[in-house]
Amino acid sequence: MIKKVLFTLLQFVLFLILFAAGGVLPIFGLPSFISRWADGTRGFQWDGVFLMLALLVLILLIEALRKRIRSAPWTALAFALAAIAGLAMKFGFMSFDR
Numbered sequence: 001m002i003k004k005v006l007f008t009l010l011q012f013v014l015f016l017i018l019f020a021a022g023g024v025l026p027i028f029g030l031p032s033f034i035s036r037w038a039d040g041t042r043g044f045q046w047d048g049v050f051l052m053l054a055l056l057v058l059i060l061l062i063e064a065l066r067k068r069i070r071s072a073p074w075t076a077l078a079f080a081l082a083a084i085a086g087l088a089m090k091f092g093f094m095s096f097d098r
Contacts, residue, residue: 015083019092020048022046023092027047052079052082063075
């Protein structure tokens with residue numbers, strides 16, 4: 001049980017780092033504009049979300065190949081918590097000044 005919790009915590013940290021890195025380093029360049037104001041524009045950079053999803057698919061693929069798919073709920077929990085924490089920390093949100 002302790003081992004599952006530690007791996008979940010490690011996956012959470014990896015997902016969170018990828019979410020932050022995708023928000024800072026636009027790899028795919030897929031911003032979506034949320035609102036336009038007279039003093040600037042607000043947007044969301046989707047790269048971090050796509051990097052997290054890619055890592056999630058890779059981890060689930062590895063778990064399936066190793067026949068350890070029973071730990072998939074723990075991986076999904078780490079992904080969901082990292083997404084919630086990243087959005088709460090406003091990763092991916094950006095402002096463009098005029």
